[in-house]
Amino acid sequence: MTARTTEWITHWDPEDTDFWERDGKRVARRNLVLSVVSEHIGFSVWSMWSVLVLFMSPAIGLGFSPGEKFLLVVTPTLVGSLLRLPYSYAVTRFGGRNWTVFASAILLVPTSLAAYFVHRPGTPLWVFLLIAATAGVGGGNFASSMTNITSFYPQRHQGWALGLNAGGGNLGVAAVQLLGLLVIATAGDTHPAYVASLYLPLIVLVSLLAALRMDNLEAVRTEPGAQREALRHAHTWWISFLYIGTFGSFIGYGFAFGLVLQTQFGSTPLEAASYTFLGPLLGSVARPSGGKLADRWGGARVTLWSFAGMGAGTAVLLIASEAGSFGLFVAGFTGLFVLSGVGNGSTYKMIPAVFAQQAERSGTGLAGARRLSGAVIGIAGAVGALGGVAINLVFRASYGGPAGGGSGVPAFWAFLAFYAGCVVVTWAVYLRRERAETRTALEASRA
Structure with missing residues (x-):
């Protein structure tokens, strides 16, 4: 049985098979489901501006340039990235349930502000930039959610659990874009406030469910300085670099895809919204598969092939851009989303696996590896999300700057070079x- 003290579960040993089957699996699954729902809403709010900018036109008194729209998309991405470290630490300080309630409820702020101001003609850009910045709180949810869930599951199931948790959250990007498509198709492209308003009751509901049904887990707490210790590990930075390539691509492309279609192909809001949801949807669904494949084949191997595939997908975008082929362009982008989703799951699986292997070699025990993994998850999540900022800034320079000449080709060459670097690092x-360790072990066994 799990032991509770003042609303905290104090005994938790998921590596004990009897404990896991008897009691742990049921508790972990309940917390995972609610974590996914909360993170899903957080991602929707975080990426809401990727939809709202599609509505912004002179027809509603908000005629911003493509460069200004890319800036509106970059702002929540940047703020969400910076919030991931404090959010990851906060869940270890205040508890999974307590912090999820707060992190969900605070989403009412950016959503209410967006619903109010986005239908007011003549609102200056700086006001929207401030509102978009508040939407960054939705991006912080990911780090606290992942740090919390990794403590609930045994190491053998963490690839699947983390992939499902993150994939369900990532679906929030596709969900808000589908909602935008629904609003444009039914009410027209002059009612952006409907998109934000429909999330308000959902935020209230998920906050109440988290308060009533989630648990605070003593095991998620870390000793002071866990993040500082993680910062000293080289693997923290290598994995963070790889996560820039996987999650940074997913969130950066998710935020920018609609604007890219509008800018490069002159798509209408309806045409852009009709395609933007597909890539994030498939990429989110692919993320748990990446974790599961990593459970079987190893995170590094799956990550390597994901980057190789992303390089091929970027080459397709270059070909489509030169040929002016809309269909090939959308197909290439969709493939990038799927492969980034697989890479997201496999890269995150590498975190507990790498530190568990180090603990085994050093004899420090899995408890320390778990606490360190939780800290690294927060750091990698923050650094990886900054990749989304970089992607949108590169797009802004490529489409709006003299070097790009209104084309995305310079941006795609930059992305291709980066993916090649990720393959080399992996x-x-x-x-x-x-392979060297495996060869050494085989030689030792034959001796």
Whole structure:
């Protein structure tokens, strides 16, 4: 049985198979479901501006340039990235349930502000930038949610659990874009406030459910300085670099896709919204598969092939851009979303696996590895999300700057070079070492 003290579960040992089957699995699943729902709403609010900018036109008194719209998309991405570290720490300080209630309820602020101001003609850009910045709180939810859930599950199931938790959250990007499509198709492209308003009751509902049904887990607490210790580990930075390539791509493309279609192909809001949801939807669904494949084949191997595939997808975008092929362009982008989703799951699986292996070699025990993994999850999540900021800034420079000439080709060449670097790092730091250790172990067994 789980032991509770003042609303905290104090005994939690998911590596004990009997405990897990008897009591742990049921509690972990309940918390996972509510964590997914909360994170899903958080992602929707975080990425809401990728939809709202599609409505902004002179027809509603909000005629901003493409560069200004990309700036509106960049702002919540940046703020959400910066909030991930404090959010990751906060869940270890205040508890999974307590922090989820707060992190869900505070989403009412950016959503209410967006619903009020987005239908007011003549509102200056700086006001929208401030409102978009408050939407960054939705991006912080990911780090606290992942830090919390990793403590509930045994190491053998963490790839699947973290992939499902993150994938369900990532679906929030597709959900808000589908909602935008629904609003445009039924009410027209002059009613952006409907998109934000429909989330207000959902935020209230998920906050209440988290308060009533989630748990605070003593195991999620870390000793002071856990994040500082994690910062000293080289693996923290290698994995964060790889996560820039996977999650940074997913969230950066998710925020920018509609604007890219409008800018490069002159798509109407309805045409852009008709395609923007598909990539994030498939990428989110692919994320748990990436975690599960990593459970079986190893996170580094799956991550390597994901980056190789993303490089191929970027080459498709270059070909489509030169040919002016809308269909090939959308297909290439959709493939990038799917592969980034797989890479998201496999890269996050690497975190507990790498630190568990280090604990085994050093004899420090899995408890320390778990606490360190939780801190690294927050750091990697924050650094990885900054990749989304970089992608949108590169797009802004490419489409709005003289070097790009209104084309995304310079941006795609930059992304292709980065994915090549990620392939090299994955091979050199993880796969080559893994093969060397396997070879050494085989030689030792034959001796």
